[in-house]
Amino acid sequence: MERFKSFMNKYKWFVIGGVVALIIIIVVATLLVKNHKIDVEDDVKVSFNGYNKTGTAEITDDSYEKIMNKLQVKALKQAGFKNKEVLNMIENNETDDLDEDDFNYEEQQQARTAGKILEHVNLDIHNGEELKNKDKVTVKLTIDKGISKDYKLKVKEFTKSFKAHGLKEPENIEAKDLFTALKPKFTGVNGAGSLNLISKDLPKSLQELSISNYDFTVANNGNLSNGDEVKLKIPQSLIDDINESGSSTFSGKSTQNIKVKGLKNISNLDNINELIDKNNTLIDKEYESDEYTKYNTENLGNYYKIQADTADEYSFGEEEDESSEKVSPVSEVEPTYVSLITAVKVTKTGKYSDPDVSYTYQGYNNYQLEDNRLVKDDMTDKMSMTSSKDKQDELNNDLKSDGFKEIK
Template identity: 25%
Template sequence: MENQSKFCPHCGTENKAEATFCANCGQSMTINQADNKEPETKEKRPVNKKMIGIIGAIVAVILIVGGIFAYINAQPKSILGSVKVNFSGYNSQGTASISGNYEKKEIEIIGKKVGMSSSEIKSLENGNLNANLPYLTKNSPSKLQKFAKYVEDTRINLSQSQNLSNGQKVTLKITTTLKDNPIKQETKKYTVKSLEKATTYTIETALKENPVTFTGFNHFGSVKFDDDEFTVNNDDSDSAPADLTNGERVTVQLSENYISGQKDNGKILSGSATKTLTVSGLTNSPKISNLNDLLTQEDTVVRADNESTTGDFGTTYTVTRLDSYFVGTNVSEWGDTSDDENGEFSVVTIYKVVSHFNDDTDTSNDTTGYDTYGYTGLTLTDGKVDVSRLTDDNKYEGGSSSSEQAAVDQLKSDYSSATKLD
């Protein structure tokens, strides 16, 4: 019979049948009643793979969210919500302006970008940013220099800000050139609205309200107009025309300042800003009811200048008044005209003055001259010249000619439209 063996109930090692203790573990080979149970094995706690997955997912989400937040935080920030576009004025010539607290938003964003503290940002928000930028750029620490760099790089502009009409579109653009500028580049379209209704006018209506008129005398006329409203010329000159003649044509033009001022008041020019007018209403010569009084006073002036003296070596003057002429402006000794006082005129008379030396019995040796005398700066009141108010400042003395015709020719050379008075 083969030798029998048995296994250790503790470690399972094969032992001889008669062994009392296990040759391997030394435990009793006898199985007690209490040990009739199967040997217990210590259970290992199973690993919860689902929990590990959840934890890993949470960590991944945190990392992703953190990354996204960091990415978003590094992106340029918008100031568009703090910008307002305002429309004002009249339709077809309205204006657009930018307002809002975008500047404070801009300071906050750029300030954080360059690492400023809250107090530094607040200080800049309370000051005049544009006025301080040059100072910051030259004299402040590097972060303020960076701050100034970003502010100067940020531009906020409208595609159009003048001559706007209701319903028109304008575009607001926020632009930068620096790649790391923290201000976001954006555009937004706005519709023009709430502009008041404008009215129109023409140069004809302007002339009715403030007429351009002609004054003075024919060939010597002048034009009266409001130089804040009009310019008037009859050639390429910028100055107003003078010595006008009935039938002559002049060009009237609304001034740029007037047109601009009317636009500000909601009035828009319709049609041309210029109009051609024909000179009219200038008097050929005045009807001086007391002309004889004026000429008598002239005679007195002439005789005083040519007063005879007695004695053998004296000179006797014979003064004879010849023709008198109307000149529709103020004459001068040099043939100039003065238009400082519109409507003033002159009366010039040619006098024959014969000089005779008392000690010479031969009258053929007498000297004869034709002198021009007169008064300038004359005006009419009820058809009369106030002779009593004339002074030396009104006196005119021209040259002497060899003949009456020569004197007349000289007068007409200086004043071509001199008119003979009856």
């Protein structure tokens, strides 16, 4: 004991100095730990997507989650949150089972404070659009200026640069390949033919453009004859959208001449005479004489019309002719439906009245054209003029305005 007292008397200032130094070290270490700024710069990873000149960059999902988890843990610790189990779950990205309602009151308040701290943290990517390979992209982590130190997260701010790479070159779509891909097909009959464009089985680059939404203009469509030359022009809006899509570019002439061929002659259909006879039978039944009234009928000609809209047999006129020149690609070409009528002059003589002359027609609408025949199906039905005309010219004008053509 005497020796200890002697030692303390001899070295007490050294001991006191050592204790003070130890206390200072502990305090400084505590302050350093408490005020230590975390560094997440090395955790940032960026991915590049799309095509050269229109590429995009974004922080990868995995790296973003990792960074945000670290920032959340730091914010919670700054707010005094000490539940190590929760902190470890967040750091390990095992947050599915976390529920703030399970925290005690103090922890809930600390969690809300941490949320306010994170509101002032900004992690953004800059110049991340319209990229070409070798362009520079920057990721910045910043803290809002002018905020209370209580809500200032202790994290190292940074600006990190990345160079764009791996962006694919756009696919070049040549005009001639586009015309071929649309598989132009003529339907109808000679003198009333139409050009169809088919969107089925298009290249992927064209499928992404929803090409069926574009209108191609085909002059005189619906009135085409074998040997005609159709000038098909790619819409400028489609060309613009191809070039602006980023994944494709357009090249070549936007117009192509296509020769009309393969249309059937309606007068040469295998059963055309048989169907005209059916019209005559309708006329004979409609105007059958009896002892009081005598009918005399005179056939004036046979007419046909390609039925553009089978849902409405009377959708005729100039408006339809204009719209038929706009052709949108379709996945499947609809069958060709033909209306076939016979115009007739009817002389009605009553037993006690003078002869009365009128002009009308009878026939069938919506025969389906199959191979070289007109075939009756569920759409086929009788049709007649709703009101007869007093003069042949009036009948002819009606037939013309309704789009009927005479079978020569």
